[in-house]
Amino acid sequence: HVAWPIAKQWSAVAYLYYNVSQNRVEASFVGLQYDTCCWSFRFLVDRTFSEALPSNNGMSVNNRYTINYTFQIQLKGIGSAGNSNPHALLAEQLPGFFDPFKY
Numbered sequence: 001h002v003a004w005p006i007a008k009q010w011s012a013v014a015y016l017y018y019n020v021s022q023n024r025v026e027a028s029f030v031g032l033q034y035d036t037c038c039w040s041f042r043f044l045v046d047r048t049f050s051e052a053l054p055s056n057n058g059m060s061v062n063n064r065y066t067i068n069y070t071f072q073i074q075l076k077g078i079g080s081a082g083n084s085n086p087h088a089l090l091a092e093q094l095p096g097f098f099d100p101f102k103y
Contacts, residue, residue: 009035013044024049024063037076044070 003013010032017027029046046068052061 006032011035019049022052024052025065031070039076040074042070042072044068046070 002015003011005011013029013031013033015027015029016025018024019026025047027046027048029044031042031044033042034040047065048068049063050066051064053064054060055062
């Protein structure tokens, strides 16, 4: 996993979990967030392994993935709105993750 500042109030986060024994990516996500004193937003795209299907020739495996998009707007001191809880996703995927949106 990687997290880094891009500009003064912009930062990005990325994560990749590769299963060496199965030779596939199990989970990955990339995200972008903007943070000010009064409001912030975050956008994440995550891709998670869902199933492995044999190919038509039976010699290889086709991996299927689920893709999710998460967008969150937070008005600090008031609350937030979004399609899910992205800091829960980050905390689940990244042990020790510190969420700068949470105060």
